[in-house]
Amino acid sequence: MNVGLYARVSTERKEQETSLRRQTEELQQYAAQNGWTVVREIAEQESGFELERPGLLTLLEAMSDGELTAILVQDESRLGRGNSKIALLHQIRKLEGKVFSLDNQGELKVSEMEGMVLEILAVVEEYQRRLTNHKISRGMQRAIAEGFRPEHNLKNTDQGGRKRNDLPMEEIIKLRRKKLTFEEIALTLRGLGYEASRATVHRRYREYMETLPENEEIKK
Numbered sequence: 001m002n003v004g005l006y007a008r009v010s011t012e013r014k015e016q017e018t019s020l021r022r023q024t025e026e027l028q029q030y031a032a033q034n035g036w037t038v039v040r041e042i043a044e045q046e047s048g049f050e051l052e053r054p055g056l057l058t059l060l061e062a063m064s065d066g067e068l069t070a071i072l073v074q075d076e077s078r079l080g081r082g083n084s085k086i087a088l089l090h091q092i093r094k095l096e097g098k099v100f101s102l103d104n105q106g107e108l109k110v111s112e113m114e115g116m117v118l119e120i121l122a123v124v125e126e127y128q129r130r131l132t133n134h135k136i137s138r139g140m141q142r143a144i145a146e147g148f149r150p151e152h153n154l155k156n157t158d159q160g161g162r163k164r165n166d167l168p169m170e171e172i173i174k175l176r177r178k179k180l181t182f183e184e185i186a187l188t189l190r191g192l193g194y195e196a197s198r199a200t201v202h203r204r205y206r207e208y209m210e211t212l213p214e215n216e217e218i219k220k
Contacts, residue, residue, distance in 0.1 A: 002068040003031055003100070004040035004059040008078045010047050020045075023074050030102055031072060039068050048081035056080075056088070063097045075103035076110075167196055172205055 007023035009016040020043040031038050040062055042055035056079075062068050071092065073079050079099060080088050089110065092099060099108040167189065175185045182202040189196035 001034075001036045001070060002039045003036045003070045003072050004062060004068045005031065005038055005042065006056060006059060006071050006073050006078060007043040008048065008053075008055075008073075009045050011045065016045065023078070026074065026102060027072050030100075036070075036072075048077055048079075049084050051080070051084045051087055060088075060091060060095070063092065063095045068097075070098040070100055072100045073102075073108070075101050076108055079108070167194055167201070167204055169204060169208060172201060173208070176205060 005024060005027040007020050007027065009019050024041060024043055028038065028041075040059055042059055044053060044055040046053040046055070059068070059071055063071070071079070076085065078101075079085055089099070089108075100106060101108045171189075172185055175188065176182075180188070182205070183198045186196045186198045186201045189201070
């Protein structure tokens with residue numbers, strides 16, 4: 001199993017450097033005892049209540065890329081404290097990763113209350129995902145009912161990796177003529193693979209309107 005080692009201290013005192021080295025050495029030994037391959041080693045001085053820690057975010061990115069499947073820490077407090085810890089555990093679970101701690105001599109244990117919170121977060125996120133998919137589907141159905149044919153109108157729909165601002169302005173205008181809201185237009189475009197938010201669609205539409213001569217309307 002590929003793992004990432006994470007050592008952390010919260011102060012800037014020089015003597016804490018010894019603690020970081022000790023944590024890292026102990027984590028290396030534990031990984032070797034279990035036959036795990038260490039692919040990343042992070043040691044940083046950051047507060048456990050801080051969520052956006054550069055080193056820890058590097059490990060999460062590596063986990064997301066499939067470079068590692070677990071993070072190894074000395075104890076649960078090294079991973080984080082309070083809400084930060086819960087948020088990180090939730091993200092790691094989403095990535096189907098694990099956290100092992102020397103303190104537990106195995107997978108990190110969470111309290112009953114923390115486990116309940118994590119389960120609730122998972123249920124809420126799944127509900128939000130289904131709701132978003134439903135909105136995308138509904139927006140697409142309404143557009144098609146109004147005569148919109150994405151396979152005829154959108155160019156290069158089979159090509160991925162569109163840039164953020166590469167939105168089909170002509171199609172935004174067409175959908176707006178069909179009385180779709182900016183939210184419905186954004187959902188429709190996202191369903192086709194575009195990175196479109198309601199705010200971005202609205203801004204692009206407004207910018208386009210500002211380029212038209214004064215008092216000129218879009219031809220129907």
